[in-house]
Amino acid sequence: MTTHITSGSAVLEARGFCKSLGGKRILNDVSLRVNKGEMKVLIGPSGAGKSTFLQCINYLIPPDEGVLFLNGTPVAPSVKRELYALRERVGMIFQDFNLFDHLTVQENVSIALVKVKGMNRGAAALRAMEELERVGLSRRASVYPAQLSGGQKQRVAIARALAMDPEVILLDEPTSALDPELVGEVSAVIRELARGGMTMILATHQMEFARALATEILFMDRGEIIERGAPAELLASGGNTRTRAFFCKLAAEEGAC
Amino acid sequence: MLDADMFWNRIIPALNEGLLLSLSLIAPSSVIGFVGGVLVGTLRVYACSPLRRLADAYVAVFRGIPLLLQLYFLYYALPKWGIRFSAYQAAVLGFILCSTAYQSEHVRGALLSIRQGQIKAACALGFSAVDMILYIVIPQAVRRALPGCGNEVIYLIKYSSLAYVLTFIELTGQAKELTARTFHYIEIYFTAGMYYLAMTTLASWALDRLEKKCRIPGFGVQR
Ligand SMILES: Nc1ncnc2c1ncn2[C@@H]1O[C@H](COP(=O)(O)OP(=O)(O)OP(=O)(O)O)[C@@H](O)[C@H]1O
Numbered sequence: 001m002t003t004h005i006t007s008g009s010a011v012l013e014a015r016g017f018c019k020s021l022g023g024k025r026i027l028n029d030v031s032l033r034v035n036k037g038e039m040k041v042l043i044g045p046s047g048a049g050k051s052t053f054l055q056c057i058n059y060l061i062p063p064d065e066g067v068l069f070l071n072g073t074p075v076a077p078s079v080k081r082e083l084y085a086l087r088e089r090v091g092m093i094f095q096d097f098n099l100f101d102h103l104t105v106q107e108n109v110s111i112a113l114v115k116v117k118g119m120n121r122g123a124a125a126l127r128a129m130e131e132l133e134r135v136g137l138s139r140r141a142s143v144y145p146a147q148l149s150g151g152q153k154q155r156v157a158i159a160r161a162l163a164m165d166p167e168v169i170l171l172d173e174p175t176s177a178l179d180p181e182l183v184g185e186v187s188a189v190i191r192e193l194a195r196g197g198m199t200m201i202l203a204t205h206q207m208e209f210a211r212a213l214a215t216e217i218l219f220m221d222r223g224e225i226i227e228r229g230a231p232a233e234l235l236a237s238g239g240n241t242r243t244r245a246f247f248c249k250l251a252a253e254e255g256a257c
Numbered sequence: 258m259l260d261a262d263m264f265w266n267r268i269i270p271a272l273n274e275g276l277l278l279s280l281s282l283i284a285p286s287s288v289i290g291f292v293g294g295v296l297v298g299t300l301r302v303y304a305c306s307p308l309r310r311l312a313d314a315y316v317a318v319f320r321g322i323p324l325l326l327q328l329y330f331l332y333y334a335l336p337k338w339g340i341r342f343s344a345y346q347a348a349v350l351g352f353i354l355c356s357t358a359y360q361s362e363h364v365r366g367a368l369l370s371i372r373q374g375q376i377k378a379a380c381a382l383g384f385s386a387v388d389m390i391l392y393i394v395i396p397q398a399v400r401r402a403l404p405g406c407g408n409e410v411i412y413l414i415k416y417s418s419l420a421y422v423l424t425f426i427e428l429t430g431q432a433k434e435l436t437a438r439t440f441h442y443i444e445i446y447f448t449a450g451m452y453y454l455a456m457t458t459l460a461s462w463a464l465d466r467l468e469k470k471c472r473i474p475g476f477g478v479q480r
């Protein structure tokens with residue numbers, strides 16, 4: 001029997017992830033570890049592999065190579081029970097919300113509590129209301145997703161993930177599909193989570209957000225992590241990093257930098 | 258001329274009897290055919306390869322051969338292999354097999370139309386594949402399939418008249434026999450036609466109500 005021991009107290013560690021799709025290398029030996037309460041931010045050009053990497057972490061896309069550790073224990077995703085348990089412990093927020101169209105806001109949040117966690121309906125409904133309260137949507141509990149704005153949908157999606165009590169949350173460009181005026185309300189919720197000590201891995205193009213909240217920024221390009229470091233380090237003015245160049249290019253589009 | 262006594266006391270009671278027998282064919286065939294359609298449709302989309310291909314083959318066969326021939330086969334050919342059905346059993350079985358095949362087409366299309374993102378979201382929450390299909394995909398797919406499936410029930414009401422060729426004297430059969438005895442072709446066929454029209458109208462209305470009841474704000478509209 002082989003034993004894998006990871007140093008320190010990483011909540012989650014992805015080690016040596018590789019993935020090819022359609023004969024093309026999408027991820028090439030990507031590794032990442034995140035400690036409790038940290039926020040790791042993935043940035044990089046479109047097509048860099050950020051979404052693919054995030055989805056490999058909870059095996060929505062099974063990586064070709066690589067091992068995942070949760071609290072130092074390697075996960076064997078080929079065992080169905082372990083796979084489902086992993087996903088229960090790792091929450092995910094998608095760019096386009098992916099709420100369940102046929103369920104009310106409250107049911108969207110409570111259904112996994114009932115079907116996955118085996119909670120009884122009453123307790124699940126109460127828990128759902130608590131989480132909706134937290135994202136400021138308890139008054140919209142009985143409407144359907146189609147009746148919400150994009151920002152509200154994303155907040156429901158966050159409530160749905162939080163209700164599962166995840167140890168880590170993966171966020172894949174949570175504000176990219178939103179109209180500019182709706183970005184703020186979702187960012188505020190994420191900032192609140194960070195302040196509350198939630199462990200997160202976030203892919204984003206919102207550089208100011210990354211700079212303000214990231215414990216570490218990881219710059220990805222063509223399936224590899226090219227640079228990593230604290231925001232102050234990578235974005236220091238006068239510095240000569242890919243990250244800074246990318247940041248300035250995005251900022252130039254917005255008229256800053 | 259057809260007198261009122263003949264009409265009300267002979268023809269109408271006989272047609273009513275036929276109507277009841279027709280309903281006894283339609284009710285189980287439509288319900289079981291719908292459930293079967295959901296089952297087979299789901300297999301065709303989500304089952305592993307051998308089971309999926311079996312379901313595909315089933316649909317190809319039962320959609321591709323005339324129902325009349327299928328009924329003849331069930332009632333007249335199977336006894337040669339020692340499998341015997343009453344006319345009623347053979348008819349209902351034939352209707353169920355046929356209806357299941359057609360219904361599964363509507364369900365399959367609806368299943369495939371469910372956004373991939375919701376399936377991902379369910380998986381990311383830790384749903385097992387079966388729970389994901391049962392609680393996320395099927396409730397939405399059934400709503401989408403409802404109009405098509407309802408149409409199928411309307412067809413079934415009409416093709417239930419084929420049971421007559423298996424000597425099961427339902428509504429059409431009664432009408433036929435009445436005309437043979439009384440020669441009032443116009444009145445009898447017209448009245449029987451009205452009976453069918455009433456059934457299909459009632460079914461349309463009920464299906465419409467069902468659709469309204471299942472309606473979810475904004476769901477299925479944006480397509
Ligand atoms: N199923 C697939 N088959 C082949 N190539 C794929 C597949 N899915 C993704 N890719 C490719 O993988 C690369 C990485 O995609 P990914 O979505 O992970 O990038 P990303 O960094 O998230 O980009 P974005 O910022 O646009 O979201 C892209 O070049 C994409 O074309």
Ligand SMILES: [Mg+2]
Pocket residue numbers: 050051052172173
């Ligand atoms: Mg992406």
